[in-house]
Amino acid sequence: MEERPPSRPRVAWGESGAPQESRPPLEPYEVTEVQSLHSDADCLPLYAEEENEDTEEKEAVDIIERFLRSTEKEEMLKMLFLESICSICRISKKNGLCESLAIFCRERNLAEEVKELLENEPMDQLRTAVRYQAMLAIAALSEMKAISEEEIIRLSHACFKAIFCLPPKEDLNICLYNQTMRAMEKMLQSLLVSHHTSNRDKLQNILEVLLLYTSSQTKTVRERAMEQISKLYCFCQEPFGKLLQPSQRTDIVLMALEKTTEDCAVEDSEWSEILLDMVLSQPSDWLMDAPVIVRFIHRHLKSNSTSIQETLFSVLEVLAYEFPRDVLMSVLIHLPQNDSTMDMWKNIIYCTQSSESILEELCTVLVEEEICGIPIEELDLLRLTVSYQTMHCAFIQGSFSPVPCFPCLAPQNGKLGKVGVEPG
Structure with missing residues (x-):
């Protein structure tokens, strides 16, 4: 049997002292195409x-x-x-x-x-x-x-x-x-x-570094950081909303929504959809700042794209179900009174998922002193939309039975008044 020749000790990087200058001068670096190994490479002796x-x-x-x-x-x-x-x-x-x-x-x-x-x-x-x-x-x-x-x-x-x-x-x-x-x-x-260290700790450390770039003033920087966050989520397949501060979560939601409202490359729309799916699957962790997200939806509803409007309304519906009071107050009081606001109101009132919780909150806020003391000119939308017919229709479609008598809104000395409604 052929005797195996001796080999020098492995772990060259473990040898003490500087290596001797035995290499020839370095040639200019060239990028070359990798060649396939010869078909009989596996036949080489192990020692070779x-x-x-x-x-x-x-x-x-x-x-x-x-x-x-x-x-x-x-x-x-x-x-x-x-x-x-x-x-x-x-x-x-x-x-x-x-x-x-x-x-x-x-x-x-x-x-x-x-x-x-x-x-x-x-x-x-x-x-x-x-x-x-x-x-x-x-x-x-x-x-x-x-x-x-x-x-x-x-x-x-x-x-x-x-x-x-x-x-x-x-x-x-x-x-x-x-x-x-x-x-x-x-x-x-x-x-x-x-x-x-645990994946959770490492993920949190990397996310904190990435989030520094999501607040950059340069749009390209923000988008690249968001893309990496979405890919980290796909790789980890574990919720990481709770690893972030509430303001950081809101920033991610807004950037994902912003990307859906723009004409963008396929890969950009893909990562924004991934993030939105994550957000909508964990709404209590991601949609905490409801007024900010409601204002974003309101600003972008004028888009002529039906798919964009459907996306925004789907977020609004989940938001209204999860945080009905915040959404109700934002739509009825804090948003400007225009067609977009009316569209948002109709959406949450007639949506099967959110209508019940929204109307329950409406019944609550209408009898609160601080709400009833707001000047009526600031509640035009509420006065115009929360008529007996609207409430009657909404409750018939929902699970409320029988249809109760609700306070209606009528101006009394410039203030919101509570008056019983007779069945029509």
């Missing part, structure tokens, strides 16, 4: 495969050390450095050397080096794959548990800023931009599943 890994590992460590010593980070060396991180992580994972690799990465402070590369990328252009490769490197380091929880937050922030703040994708290399966004998704997923 290990020797190839040893060589690849040693070369990767040489490049990392060369990068760390370099005072000027040329584009080609940046790419090779990031690729080398992915290589040593892949080989170490295969050979069960994750703990030793994590020590090596922390001693060389590789996470900080990657962060600095991202921070030094020009914000007005996307001409190289540095961002793409940096996020693959972060994902690889995360899988090896070679970065701390604190580093995750800083790295996430650096990645989001490096991509979200780019010009609109129409002004960029679309292919490279799409690849970079997919790399970000892979990175975030790796960050969520690879560390010892």
